[in-house]
Amino acid sequence: MPHSDSLAACFARLQNAARSDPNPDWVVRDRRLLALERLLLDNAQSLAAAVREDFGHRSAAETRLLELFPSHQAIRHARRHLRRWMRPQARSVSWWFQPGRAEVRYQPLGAVGIMVPWNYPIFLAAAPLAAALAAGNRVMVKMSDMAPNTALLFADLVAKNFADDELSVVEGDASVAQEFSRLPFDHLLFTGSTAVGHHVMRAAADNLTPVTLELGGKSPAIIGPGLESTSHFAHAVERIVIGKCMNAGQTCIAPDYVLLPAGQEEAFIDRARSVVAACYPDIAHTADYSTIIDQRHYARLCAHVEQARASGARIVELAPGAVADPATRRLPPLVLLGVGDDQRVMQEEIFGPLLPIRPYRNLDEAIAFVNRRPRPLALYYFDRDQTQIDRVLNETVSGGVTINDTILHIAQDDLPFGGVGPSGMGCYHGCDGFQTFSARKGVFRQSRWSGIALFKPPYGTLFDRLTRFLMR
Structure with missing residues (x-):
């Protein structure tokens, strides 16, 4: 212009x-x-x-x-x-x-x-x-x-x-x-x-x-209870972490938090650390990891972490030893365990490399957790059991879904993209x-020959017979 x-x-x-x-x-x-x-x-x-x-x-x-x-x-x-x-x-x-x-x-x-x-x-x-x-x-x-x-x-x-x-x-x-x-x-x-x-x-x-x-909103990633295979679980963690780290989490459909079976938290962290180490060997200097867009958003994310820490949450570095740098606004990815629902990191869209993890006891509990919250822009579910997959698809409402991966539904040109x-x-x-x-x-093209001409005033016996026939 x-x-x-x-x-x-x-x-x-x-x-x-x-x-x-x-x-x-x-x-x-x-x-x-x-x-x-x-x-x-x-x-x-x-x-x-x-x-x-x-x-x-x-x-x-x-x-x-x-x-x-x-x-x-x-x-x-x-x-x-x-x-x-x-x-x-x-x-x-x-x-x-x-x-x-x-x-x-x-x-x-x-x-x-x-x-x-x-x-x-x-x-x-x-x-x-x-x-x-x-x-x-x-x-x-x-x-x-x-x-x-x-x-x-x-x-x-x-x-x-x-x-x-x-x-x-x-x-x-x-x-x-x-x-x-x-x-x-x-x-x-x-x-x-x-x-x-x-x-x-x-x-x-x-x-x-x-x-x-x-x-936007808070797009959940759910690891299904039946994902018992070590390789399948490792794949799920890898795809979640990569989806989260793209653009340093500044993606409207990034996984916002993870729901996983209770007892798998440490396995998730171990695998997540290996993924980050493989993708970003020197995350403080690598050219492949994005910085936060500006100082306001960097400060907002740091405030989320400090509020969670003060409330007793456990903050886990996925790139141990790498520190946040306010000068460059480079913020290494963090997992947050034990975060309460009253924390801002669980109430607001994160839009950064912070990943809260919430354990669940059964899939009913995980689905209920998602459904108690505003409907998300995206939902990610990892499982090999088609019955469980169908259940999550049928019992949750979200803008879009990727099964056994993250982000990719947005790249399918023949799928609608939007929220709810x-x-x-x-x-x-x-x-x-x-x-x-x-x-x-909408266009209707009338034929030269049409019985609609019979339905016109003056209404009489023929009209009554025709309408009774129509409504029979």
Whole structure:
């Protein structure tokens, strides 16, 4: 967005363009998706460097794996399937209305807004953009002010690759975000904290703007009671720890806490330490471990640890000897044992490399523990017993689930991604994202010959006989 523009002027330009070309064809949509794909491919190194600068440190390899790769996959999936998504879908017609025909047509909503968080600023801009552009919309993106280098670079790249009435990127602080959320978009997608999600939804309500809220919460990882094999247990711990340590735990679907059978706590810690040692041999200096985004979040995480310690919790270093460094905001992963429900680390989304462990006596207790809390964005269950797996799937409610691993459901382009209740509203990715950013228009086509002409005034004996027959 040109710096001389106001948000309102930028929005008006997008809205006017959408109204003048309300239903771009496949060629136009594919061109826009290809432009986004080339933008990411051609500037991957610069984007990774910008993210690293915003974090203080984040591995370029991790940015390629967790942001650029899934972004490319989302765009390519949309391009591969877009013709089919755009086709009208035939629907059935009741016998009484034959030989009429019914269909659903998908049309662009118009001008939509996307609000991007700081933790994955590339992927969480590109994935919803792929859906919105595939659906034929004009888009306005608000990048996070906590990732200013990425925001500046992405805005510059978009300005060079898109017309300003196709796609605009907005930078700025919280006041700009507030103004952005008050614009009368045809749809608004927000990714961020539950607390901010309340404000976004209130602002959107003034314009009756429909919203998709991708929030967060406390995503549990459950190790099943039947996971008795040493290798299966070791695999579960490895996948939980790796999922937690990605981006130093600053992931909305990171495992937030672990539920495991009582008596397995020490086995978990031993295995977790070996995983950390293998992945991050010198965690204080390795290039593969991310730092915490800023001093405020670093202090928040340290305060969680100190509150838990003061309450009698046991704090276990997964990289023994590595110490937290406030100067670099590098915080080695910690396991917390004996943490009470009243502690902030068990009440708030952690968003960092702290992993509380809670033992349970039986699976009933574990399921009840999850169900007493707000519905999470993600749930992870580790077991080889299909009956137990089905039970957890049927008896818990969460935005998404990965079985015998963590994180990976978000990378499946043919699965919807979204939360439930406090963890979010609505979904996107793949065809579900295309539909989220489309207006679904129901169309009925009347036949030249139709018995409906018999149902008209003046109502008399024939009408009575026909309606009695219909209602029999």
